[in-house]
Amino acid sequence: MQIAVTFRHMESSEAVRTYVEEKLAKVKKYIDEPIDAQVVLSVQKKINHKAEVTMVAKGLTMKSAEEKDDMYAAIDLMVDKIERQLKRYKEKLKRHKGSTGTQRKVEKAVIAAPSVDEGHENPEIIRSHSFFVKPMSVEEAVMQMDLLDKDFLVFTDDRSEEMNVVYRRKDGNYGLIVPQGS
Template identity: 45%
Template sequence: MQTSVTFKNIDPSDHLKAYVGDKLNRFDRFLDNPAEASVVLSVEKFRHIAEINITGDRLKINGKEETNDMYSAIDMVMDKLEKQIKRSKQKIRDRRGRGGAKVDTAPEGFDYVRPLDDEAEIIVKTLEYKPMDAEEAVMQLDLADDNFIVFTNARTDRINVVYRRNDGHYGLIQPQ
């Protein structure tokens, strides 16, 4: 993470810069893309203020804390920022899982749309499936950016479906 540290009414300290840099580098595991952090450390009478602004790809997070000690102010603002980052990441995950908006026409690769009523519709997709075993179907699913794959099970000669579950594992649907 690219960090710029500014000191106001306090002598610049390499130790404080290194401390802030180490604390901010632990946020790299939460962020997908590189981010920039702007840190302002200031002293007003007896109050030590730490203000941090993190900007990145689709992310802008701000935090400010004031205490009697600069190190504790930095630690407290880092805790605030970590909560904000985790909350924004959870929002992104929730939005992805919710699905998209209603589509009036069939997406590319789909044949046609059959409306059921005003809100629901069936989108029909024609698939070609080939004989393979479940392990190969999982590999094909990983290569394709889909949520499921339809195939003929080479062992049973029946149509099966392998799908990606919400918990990250895979499911297999096979008829009896």
């Protein structure tokens, strides 16, 4: 497991770095693949200690962040949260049979707001990114969205092979957008 620890607004401490590495080592039992973990430890206003982690393993990205008045307590809570997410993910994988559909390539583009607001014929594209959308069940898509801490997720339904969108509603529930045939 590769672990990068960044200290913000606080002194770098080898004891804290070692503590983080020891705590994160226990999540290796949930994922066999190589894991890359980015940990950011920060202190805000001298009393709020924040521990954040982003873990990437086998195409799966998980995030966790916790705040406490003690750095070690914040690290413990952060690791507990990421461990719960991994347990939930592993249990869902056991229940979910492998998908037989094919991945689709999708392109995401960020468009400049003024170019749309002013009615330009060709909106200005600031950035674009291509990625593959893998087939999954609605339940798996919701879980992946939660693990990524996103508000929506585009995925291919593993049964219908249609492109779908699952999103988090303001009331805390989830919504699903399914295309209808013409």
